[in-house]
Amino acid sequence: TPKQPSNLSLLLQSILEEARQLPEAGKVADYIPALAAVDADYAGIAVATIDGQVHWAGDAEQCFSIQSVSKIFGLVQAMNRLGDSMWERVHMEPSGQSFNSIVQLEWEHGIPRNPFINAGAIVVSDMLVSHYSASKAAALSFIRRLAMTEQIWINEEVFQSEKEHGNRNAALAYLMKGFGNIVAEVPDVLDHYFYQCSVEMSCKQLALSLVFLANRGVHPLTEETICSRRDAHRVNAILSTSGMYDQSGEFAFTVGLPAKSGVGGGIAAVVPNYGVIAAWSPKLNSFGNSCRGMHMITRLAAQLGLSVY
Numbered sequence: 001t002p003k004q005p006s007n008l009s010l011l012l013q014s015i016l017e018e019a020r021q022l023p024e025a026g027k028v029a030d031y032i033p034a035l036a037a038v039d040a041d042y043a044g045i046a047v048a049t050i051d052g053q054v055h056w057a058g059d060a061e062q063c064f065s066i067q068s069v070s071k072i073f074g075l076v077q078a079m080n081r082l083g084d085s086m087w088e089r090v091h092m093e094p095s096g097q098s099f100n101s102i103v104q105l106e107w108e109h110g111i112p113r114n115p116f117i118n119a120g121a122i123v124v125s126d127m128l129v130s131h132y133s134a135s136k137a138a139a140l141s142f143i144r145r146l147a148m149t150e151q152i153w154i155n156e157e158v159f160q161s162e163k164e165h166g167n168r169n170a171a172l173a174y175l176m177k178g179f180g181n182i183v184a185e186v187p188d189v190l191d192h193y194f195y196q197c198s199v200e201m202s203c204k205q206l207a208l209s210l211v212f213l214a215n216r217g218v219h220p221l222t223e224e225t226i227c228s229r230r231d232a233h234r235v236n237a238i239l240s241t242s243g244m245y246d247q248s249g250e251f252a253f254t255v256g257l258p259a260k261s262g263v264g265g266g267i268a269a270v271v272p273n274y275g276v277i278a279a280w281s282p283k284l285n286s287f288g289n290s291c292r293g294m295h296m297i298t299r300l301a302a303q304l305g306l307s308v309y
């Protein structure tokens, strides 16, 4: 277990300042106008530890579009609700393709490589739509329970424009439906998927809401069991191999933590038996991962010796 520096907040502050000085790198996601409009200069970092503390620096209280980080919440809900039968419909291998790739689906008969590429998250969304009478409300209340606040909302503008620009995700969903791996109606499945992508959270909320993954499935503050110990290990394992898109190998190599990124610029990294780091800054590298977010997490992991390997 890494030791907690008494001045973790100071360390976060200096890492944040350093990230802010980085030469202009990367590009804000612009596939929908609502994301393109976000101020590129935002940068925040928060660390929630399993003893219930949250340390932070910069814009860690500013809410942003969590996008693909939401795939973690959906996955945990589905694991709880469906049990091991779900793994017949989505696998747990790295994809080696972009997050919205369609090619492997054809070769692999509509079974997505893992739950953290879009195709996988869409199958997981189908499971939730099919197993909850009000799956969107269930998703939001799950996230609120984890973050211990009712003050979490979706961004309606992002939600609507995801739907308007959702042709590629629709293609993934229809192809999988053709293979029999989508049960509900495709528009309902996409509605759920885009809804969870449109949730807005701050770094502080995100770190706290995922800290159960660092604590064997138990929320350290509410002491609720969010998922089994085995499933917490499994989520972390898939995060390690597939959470950072096509940069997952490099992230394991340089940082060594299970982590998930989203095109809103957020990254959540799990440090087993210690806590969760959430970093956010909107400019993305060519893999779709936040440049400054990667930088901050890399520095913190190195300084505290956090690699799980």
Ligand code: GLN
Binding pocket: 067, 068, 069, 099, 100, 118, 162, 169, 197, 261, 262, 263, 264, 288
């Ligand atoms: N809403 C985005 C999409 O489905 C989320 C992608 C992401 O964050 N990687 O394309």
